[in-house]
Amino acid sequence: MSGIALLKCRSCGHHWQFRRAACPVCAAIEPEAVAVAGGGTVWSVTTVHRAPLPEWDVPGGYAIALVTLDEGVRVMCRAESGLAIGEPVRVTLRDGLPHAART
């Protein structure tokens, strides 16, 4: 598995990422934690040349992508460089952070 965990509504099947006690669609409580395969497509992508903390700056910048997972959930990831919107990717955990790379 990818190491990416989502929450899934036991009532309507909606998936989401952020911590919350009830489904944002149908309000059913006690969602199930599910591990997902990490497949998805790039919704948007940027290269950050100016990090929010100076110690995070790296020469040439680092890429951040928003990936729409196959479960319909958008997640923010570090990304391999040069990704384009619409490109299929797989998200895995790398150094504890979600990372998107070409399949």
Place this chain on the structure above:
Amino acid sequence: MAHITGVAVTAFGKHAGRGPVDLMETAALAAIGDADLPREAVDGLVSGYATTYPHLMMGTVVAERLGLKPKHAHEARCGGATGAMAIVLARHLIAAGACRHVLVVGGENRLTGQSRDDAVKTLAGVGHPEHEVPLGASIPAYYALLAARYLHEAGATERDLAELAVLMRRHAATHSGAQLTKPITVDDVMASKPIAAPLKFLDCCPISDGAAAVIVSADPSPRAAIRLAGWGEAHTHQHISEMPDDLGLGAKVAARQAFETAGRKPSEIRLAGIYDSFTPTLAIFLEALGLAPAGGAGKAARDGRFGRDGALPLNLHGGLLSYGHCGVAGFLAHVVEVVRQMRGEAGDRQVRDPALAYLHADGGVLSSHVGLVLERAA
């Protein structure tokens, strides 16, 4: 009924040695004077917050500084939408009969009161603490993600976005209070240093010191009846990870409510003040609000639509991109400019007879929206 009866804005830029309360005091006293009110007539106060002075009770701090004894005072917080939201709150206080004259004020020494690194770090904190901030995303990175998506969907180019920065700089050059007045070209924007692709340095608003204030009253001012005819809000998400697929959804929802409460149509407006923290923010709003065709905001700017003599004059003081951005007062400066224009007091910047205007602000990452329709009585 609520009316804008007093406005004031300081110059934006550096106000070294002056704190947020000092700056708010300057703008508030000027706005009370502009409304020609005795100080004790101000019976309500909604202040902004200041990242350089995160007090628990800024509303009370400001009331004390001004020597006010209001029936209501508090501090509103909704990021860039705070000023506009405070005006809506003032309207609600008046409609409820709780107050007659509400002071809305924001001000901050965001430029000189902290290091630039501290400012960037504080602002990045609007991201999700677990799923966004640890990835190294900054405010420009969130808006860069929006910009890339916007360019992809709308078929616009980075040069189109650059047109909006050029336009705001041209407008700022006509206002003595603006922070950035040196003329720039599309090539200058394209050649400015990369911040977060596709955003370059000149696609981003500066960080400023400054303050602005607005008085919202039950009755019109004798010199000009500027009525808050419509208002609308939308809160579609906080974090970009959970934002709707339609980039313009929140703007559309807030604007629809604002125009419905005003009983007016977007095609009737003759002046606009639109939040422009980054060039894509402005493009997304102009297009979502129907003020420019999809993908066409930059081209419309190039063709003169948003200039003083165009069909829809926009941010004639230079907007956040060039007048400057000091937090809550950033958007209040748009309100001040629109009201001065509607009163016919904008001097060299004056547009011809703007009887109906629309103002729009967002906070977060297109997260919270406030739209305002202002109407000048005949």
